[in-house]
Amino acid sequence: MSDEDEGGYWLRLFKDKMPAGASVTAKLSANPRVLYCNAGRIVVSDGTVVEADQAWFGTGTVSWAVDDDGAAEVWRWELTPLDVMPEPDLGTGIVTDQLSGDIISTIAPTEKWLMRCDSVRFPPSGVALLHTHQGPGIRCLREGGIRIDSGGHSHKFAPGEAWFEDGREPVFAAAAEEGCTSFIRVMILPAELKGKSSIQYVNEEDLDKPKTQRYKGYVDECIDH
Structure with missing residues (x-):
């Protein structure tokens, strides 16, 4: 599958390192997403508290924050259409690195x-x-x-x-x-x-x-x- 293929998708993994008190202020696209808390604790905008070695799933726009008394590291998987670019800046003090990403090409696009x-x-x-x-x-x-x-x-x-x-x-x-x-x-x-x-x-x-x-x-x- 090439980047020009209509209806194609990217699967990407990002690492978000968040200092104490940091919050996501960027408007992330409404796409399937998994937030895995590798260290620390985060509170998602829907009220869910995600502790270390726990994960959250959603398909809408979302933000999350860290308490004032502790940092966190989030591993964030996103499935997005080919024309959706990653958000480079989630918020003040948050350091984001893309760890991996590839085009989904080995599963039939017509399947649920x-x-x-x-x-x-x-x-x-x-x-x-x-x-x-x-x-x-x-x-x-x-x-x-x-x-x-x-x-x-x-x-x-x-x-x-x-x-x-x-x-x-x-x-x-x-x-x-x-x-x-x-x-x-x-x-x-x-x-x-x-x-x-x-x-x-x-x-x-x-x-x-x-x-x-x-x-x-x-x-x-x-x-x-």
Whole structure:
């Protein structure tokens, strides 16, 4: 899919570092969005309090703020039409970095979609056997370390680093040998997968092997597009 394709979408991940007392004053577009609080505590404009390791989902315009007595770090996933540009300045004192972003091209645009946010956690030396997913997504490492092998390439990621997976290219993941490893991800999936796993193992002999990864769900919401 090219940038000129009508009806296309971007999935992007931003990191918003907010000092004590900061608030979002920019008018963000009304699009599907997940706010994951990686550290601290935020209060969303609809009154929802989001603590560390919690997530919020919405599709309308939104703002959020930090209490006067503590800073916060928010990981913000947004699904937007190709012609919607990211807001570069959320408000005074807020530092925003785009960690990852790509055009959604591996899920049929005519399908009703699902926006899912969950975490994947591995024990020391845990692995995710060669697999695909039924839709694209962006992951961001929260703790530990991980090696991702895909498409003939191998990349290692540290906490706070993010990567995009299109879902179709098989992936093998290996967690660090010491300590637990976890990442947060947001995927765009067919709506019929609500409440169901999206993973598909490439090798039949892996289907019945023990799986070391464990999952925690935050958001599983159908979206219009």
